Amino acid sequence: MSLATLAPAPALAQGVTQGPTAAKSPATARFKAQAASPQKAGSKSAGAKTSARKKAVKATAATAAAATTTASAGTAYGRRDDVLRFAAEVAARHGLEPATLERQLGEARRLPSVQRLIMPPPAGTAKNWAAYRDRFVEPQRIQAGLAFWRAHERWLEAAEARWGVPASLIVGIIGVETFYGRHMGSFRALDALATLAFDFPPGRRDRSEFFRSELENLLLLAYREQVEPASYMGSFAGALGLPQFMPGSLNRWAVDFDEDGHIDLHRNPADAIGSVAHYLAAFGWVRDMPTHYAVAAPVDVSDRAVLLAPDILPSFTPAQFAQRGAELPEPARQHDGLLALVELQNGDAAPSYVAGTSNFYAVTRYNWSSYYAMAVIELGQAVRRVYRAAQ
Numbered sequence: 007m008s009l010a011t012l013a014p015a016p017a018l019a020q021g022v023t024q025g026p027t028a029a030k031s032p033a034t035a036r037f038k039a040q041a042a043s044p045q046k047a048g049s050k051s052a053g054a055k056t057s058a059r060k061k062a063v064k065a066t067a068a069t070a071a072a073a074t075t076t077a078s079a080g081t082a083y084g085r086r087d088d089v090l091r092f093a094a095e096v097a098a099r100h101g102l103e104p105a106t107l108e109r110q111l112g113e114a115r116r117l118p119s120v121q122r123l124i125m126p127p128p129a130g131t132a133k134n135w136a137a138y139r140d141r142f143v144e145p146q147r148i149q150a151g152l153a154f155w156r157a158h159e160r161w162l163e164a165a166e167a168r169w170g171v172p173a174s175l176i177v178g179i180i181g182v183e184t185f186y187g188r189h190m191g192s193f194r195a196l197d198a199l200a201t202l203a204f205d206f207p208p209g210r211r212d213r214s215e216f217f218r219s220e221l222e223n224l225l226l227l228a229y230r231e232q233v234e235p236a237s238y239m240g241s242f243a244g245a246l247g248l249p250q251f252m253p254g255s256l257n258r259w260a261v262d263f264d265e266d267g268h269i270d271l272h273r274n275p276a277d278a279i280g281s282v283a284h285y286l287a288a289f290g291w292v293r294d295m296p297t298h299y300a301v302a303a304p305v306d307v308s309d310r311a312v313l314l315a316p317d318i319l320p321s322f323t324p325a326q327f328a329q330r331g332a333e334l335p336e337p338a339r340q341h342d343g344l345l346a347l348v349e350l351q352n353g354d355a356a357p358s359y360v361a362g363t364s365n366f367y368a369v370t371r372y373n374w375s376s377y378y379a380m381a382v383i384e385l386g387q388a389v390r391r392v393y394r395a396a397q
């Protein structure tokens with residue numbers, strides 16, 4: 007997930023889009039087509055339960071080695087005053103060793119590339135659903151999705167049984183986020199989050215508070231898993247693993263689905279699958295409800311404007327859709343719940359429309375973008391078609 011709202015990037019790219027993250031209220035957030043990052047919702051507090059534990063974190067050889075390669079990769083924070091203050095605050099809040107956190111944070115590096123990547127995309131680019139879709143719903147990603155589905159069928163079925171989230175949707179999300187693990191991010195999450203927490207660049211709304219919380223969550227995660235925080239790789243915004251959870255979302259919503267005693271979203275597809283399903287269920291996913299229906303939008307401009315006003319928040323009954331001149335197929339007319347008229351722009355061509363249910367809305371809690379939601383839904387459907395055809 008990404009966080010969103012900010013500028014979502016394609017899966018990996020950005021992270022700030024929010025899913026679980028960001029500070030905007032869902033009903034008012036605007037979405038950009040370009041963003042795809044998943045989720046992330048994170049809020050702080052997630053790791054509070056660890057506060058009683060005091061064991062020192064083990065250093066690993068790998069992380070120690072990584073910490074020594076700095077020259078070309080950014081300046082280490084060392085013992086900067088604000089970083090030391092942050093270490094003391096986090097240590098006090100959770101009962102951790104201040105010296106350990108000081109050392110770990112001191113190894114973090116300020117990365118100018120992260121400061122550049124967090125900036126919003128250039129304005130003026132027209133949203134284009136067809137082009138966006140083509141980036142994700144394409145043969146190579148579908149084939150990779152088929153392989154992922156076959157390899158992890160058991161966990162996909164178990165997640166669907168437990169949380170009601172279809173295997174196809176989980177497969178669609180992990181495919182859009184990271185191409186099934188091919189693109190999980192090439193930044194040390196510690197560096198990315200420290201850069202955005204302590205040196206958030208000027209020129210856009212300051213989100214350093216959010217990233218301080220995420221950095222705190224990364225430290226708690228590493229403590230709980232008994233690894234070095236510098237060992238976590240992620241996107242430039244600190245999103246982690248196959249499903250690109252921000253650390254706060256991970257601490258709050260991720261699950262140890264294979265019950266091996268660890269939550270590992272990088273190397274353990276079972277944990278990633280269960281965590282995606284659990285996240286969607288926590289954000290209102292309803293078993294057996296479709297995500298959306300086909301719809302012919304009202305021809306009348308003012309009627310259409312009324313239905314579009316709440317954006318992706320389901321606000322109208324099927325009868326209200328009909329009263330405004332929107333044409334729904336029979337199953338949608340029988341839908342027991344509210345619908346949203348979702349408009350997907352296609353550059354200079356006519357927009358596409360769907361009638362989104364509360365399950366469509368739940369998908370946008372992973373990444374606040376209707377374009378993102380449609381892409382994961384359609385990628386999942388495409389993979390499901392080839393999966394079933396091959397059986």
Ligand SMILES: [Ca+2]
Nearest residue numbers: 262264266268
């Ligand atoms: Ca596990």
